[in-house]
Amino acid sequence: MKKRYLLTGALHISHEGRLPKLRKGAIAIEEGRIAAILNDPQGSAFEAFEPVDMTGRLIIPGLINSHTHAVLLALRGTVEDIEGNLVYQYMVPASYLLEPAERAAIARLACAEAIRCGTTTMVDPLRHVADYAPAMIETGMRLWLAESCADAVTTEVGSGAYRFDRAFGETFIKRTKALIERFHGTEDDRVRVMMAAHAPDNCSPWMLAKVKELAQKHGLRRTIHLSQIISEKLQVEKLHGCTSTEYLAQNDFLGEDLLAVHWTFCNESDVETLAETGTRLIHSPASMSAKGPHPLPIKAILDAGVRIALGTDNMTEDMFQSMKSALTLHRGAYGRSVSPMPNDVFNYATLNGAEALDHNGIGRIAPGMCADIAAIDLRTPVMTPCLSAISNIVHYGHPGIVTDTMVAGRFLMRDRRLTTLDEGTTIDEAQAATDAMWTRFAASGADVPMPVRDMPKPTEGIRR
Numbered sequence: 399m400k401k402r403y404l405l406t407g408a409l410h411i412s413h414e415g416r417l418p419k420l421r422k423g424a425i426a427i428e429e430g431r432i433a434a435i436l437n438d439p440q441g442s443a444f445e446a447f448e449p450v451d452m453t454g455r456l457i458i459p460g461l462i463n464s465h466t467h468a469v470l471l472a473l474r475g476t477v478e479d480i481e482g483n484l485v486y487q488y489m490v491p492a493s494y495l496l497e498p499a500e501r502a503a504i505a506r507l508a509c510a511e512a513i514r515c516g517t518t519t520m521v522d523p524l525r526h527v528a529d530y531a532p533a534m535i536e537t538g539m540r541l542w543l544a545e546s547c548a549d550a551v552t553t554e555v556g557s558g559a560y561r562f563d564r565a566f567g568e569t570f571i572k573r574t575k576a577l578i579e580r581f582h583g584t585e586d587d588r589v590r591v592m593m594a595a596h597a598p599d600n601c602s603p604w605m606l607a608k609v610k611e612l613a614q615k616h617g618l619r620r621t622i623h624l625s626q627i628i629s630e631k632l633q634v635e636k637l638h639g640c641t642s643t644e645y646l647a648q649n650d651f652l653g654e655d656l657l658a659v660h661w662t663f664c665n666e667s668d669v670e671t672l673a674e675t676g677t678r679l680i681h682s683p684a685s686m687s688a689k690g691p692h693p694l695p696i697k698a699i700l701d702a703g704v705r706i707a708l709g710t711d712n713m714t715e716d717m718f719q720s721m722k723s724a725l726t727l728h729r730g731a732y733g734r735s736v737s738p739m740p741n742d743v744f745n746y747a748t749l750n751g752a753e754a755l756d757h758n759g760i761g762r763i764a765p766g767m768c769a770d771i772a773a774i775d776l777r778t779p780v781m782t783p784c785l786s787a788i789s790n791i792v793h794y795g796h797p798g799i800v801t802d803t804m805v806a807g808r809f810l811m812r813d814r815r816l817t818t819l820d821e822g823t824t825i826d827e828a829q830a831a832t833d834a835m836w837t838r839f840a841a842s843g844a845d846v847p848m849p850v851r852d853m854p855k856p857t858e859g860i861r862r
């Protein structure tokens with residue numbers, strides 16, 4: 399039987415409609431869900447619940463990271479500072495150069511970082527997902543996993559060739575079917591599978607149709623990188639004579655069940671089409687701004703009323719960075735304004751993520767909802783003075799203010815200590831896996847710059 403908890407003494411965020419409000423009340427947790435929120439939890443009804451004193455803390459809905467690639471943390475602190483086609487020259491090769499156990503080691507690191515950030519849900523499309531899915535599942539995170547499908551041979555695109563090969567595409571359909579069979583709906587429905595088409599430049603109409611067909615058959619959400627990079631834009635123009643959005647519209651791929659990530663090169667007509675079809679924008683403003691503010695047409699997107707959810711995408715799991723970057727970028731769209739407000743951005747990372755995932759049990763704190771929550775330490779310098787906690791969180795929040803993270807009623811971090819991972823081992827194993835990957839990368843003969851390294855190499859025998 400799952401543990402029962404009574405969280406007392408804290409404030410919590412409760413949504414009234416779409417407005418997040420701070421409330422008092424003890425939160426009773428039973429069978430993985432919020433059983434009740436009580437002003438005065440006296441009497442015998444909660445005797446069997448373990449009391450947890452959360453005085454001085456603010457309980458928030460667990461943050462929902464609607465787009466990440468856990469394994470690509472292997473590239474942290476490298477490609478942010480390299481010019482070039484990062485997707486095809488670094489990310490795709492890195493995802494292939496790792497051994498299965500190394501993928502798992504880095505995915506564990508990503509979960510550790512996510513848990514420390516108060517994130518309770520991760521949406522993770524990549525390749526070789528079955529290698530690392532069990533490691534992520536063991537950490538207790540709520541997951542949407544997807545094998546990224548493409549029938550252009552993405553391992554060759556980095557050297558300039560776009561070759562479409564159905565057998566290559568079939569590999570990912572086969573792997574996706576295996577993922578669905580093995581993981582979808584498991585762990586009391588904590589783990590789900592999603593369909594992922596990698597991007598419009600590397601998916602033919604045949605591949606898009608396959609992805610859509612499987613999604614419909616199993617009732618799955620779908621995701622795609624949309625108008626992410628310039629080479630995608632140029633390739634779609636060359637192959638199909640239109641924009642990526644128009645190409646997806648022609649293939650009936652847009653819709654409210656599609657989590658479309660980035661929208662960098664969308665024009666205003668594309669935004670209109672995406673808004674009309676209810677397609678979701680998953681925005682990863684922090685990682686997309688590593689080389690300057692992410693230049694998506696955000697004013698048109700906001701004016702069209704598109705529902706925005708947030709992701710971290712590559713090299714970080716820090717949703718505070720995403721919230722802060724979104725606030726800055728989206729306000730910039732109106733010329734140094736105060737729109738959107740912190741409440742709106744907080745909803746990007748909670749309510750809107752749940753809606754994008756079509757899960758009505760997460761993203762809010764209320765009786766009957768899944769106990770997917772995080773606690774913020776209000777008694778820290780960065781949260782003081784505190785007149786608007788949500789404003790402080792969105793403007794100044796960082797993972798260090800998170801004290802507790804819980805998914806489905808299970809503490810994954812309690813009083814700042816991870817409970818499902820040995821953090822030291824996780825860090826060491828992820829570092830070793832990454833060093834091994836870069837050694838192979840350098841030996842692969844890839845004609846791309848290698849990252850600048852200021853840390854000693856493992857062969858130098860100096861441990862950090």
Ligand SMILES: [Zn+2]
Nearest residue numbers: 467623659711
């Ligand atoms: Zn991505």
